[in-house]
Amino acid sequence: MSELLSENWWLLVIALVLGVVVAWWVFVGGRRTKVEFDSRDPLDEGASKARRNQALIDTPAPVPPPTPEGLAGVGAAIQAEAPAAPAPHDDLTRIKGVGPKLAALLHSLGVTGFDDIAAWDDATIDRIDAQLGQFAGRIRRDNWVEQARLLAAGDTSGFENKFGKL
Numbered sequence: 183m184s185e186l187l188s189e190n191w192w193l194l195v196i197a198l199v200l201g202v203v204v205a206w207w208v209f210v211g212g213r214r215t216k217v218e219f220d221s222r223d224p225l226d227e228g229a230s231k232a233r234r235n236q237a238l239i240d241t242p243a244p245v246p247p248p249t250p251e252g253l254a255g256v257g258a259a260i261q262a263e264a265p266a267a268p269a270p271h272d273d274l275t276r277i278k279g280v281g282p283k284l285a286a287l288l289h290s291l292g293v294t295g296f297d298d299i300a301a302w303d304d305a306t307i308d309r310i311d312a313q314l315g316q317f318a319g320r321i322r323r324d325n326w327v328e329q330a331r332l333l334a335a336g337d338t339s340g341f342e343n344k345f346g347k348l
Contacts, residue, residue, distance in 0.1 A: 272296045276333060278345050279324030284317050299330035 187194070271294035274285040291313055293299060302310070307321050314320065321327070325345075332341040342348065 272333070274299075276348055277324070277326055277329045279320050279326065284314075284320070287314065287317070296330040296334035299326055300334045302327050 271289070274280050274288055274293070274296075275282060277296075277299070280288070288294075288310075291310060293310070302321075307327070311318050311321050329341065329345055332338075332344070338348065
């Protein structure tokens, strides 16, 4: 055995070097992604501007509730009107892709009926979509506007043909 090693030692060295090169290529050289990190603070001189979340910038500011009127003077009691009966609203969960949580969120945004959704244009869809949080993108993906048009018109057979059973 020692004679075999002494005569072919150079093959053993070549195999060892080849093994090291292959191991290096598998563990280090095969990485294709390179992370580039800019450690400069955006507030430093010459640093690039910080990225902004455009969806948060475009979201309209919440409108404060109206203040009660009817104060007769200092110390007078506020004469509040009796609350109006809630307007009847459609069951928004009939729209495919709208569950109870999403329906409650839409109600909080003032969307109560199929007519409201059927009248949306692209700007309104973008405005409402920006306020849906984790549900963003569902309006266009699930085609709510067309579903609402069919449901508002009372065309359940057309709705079921296109979107499935209610």
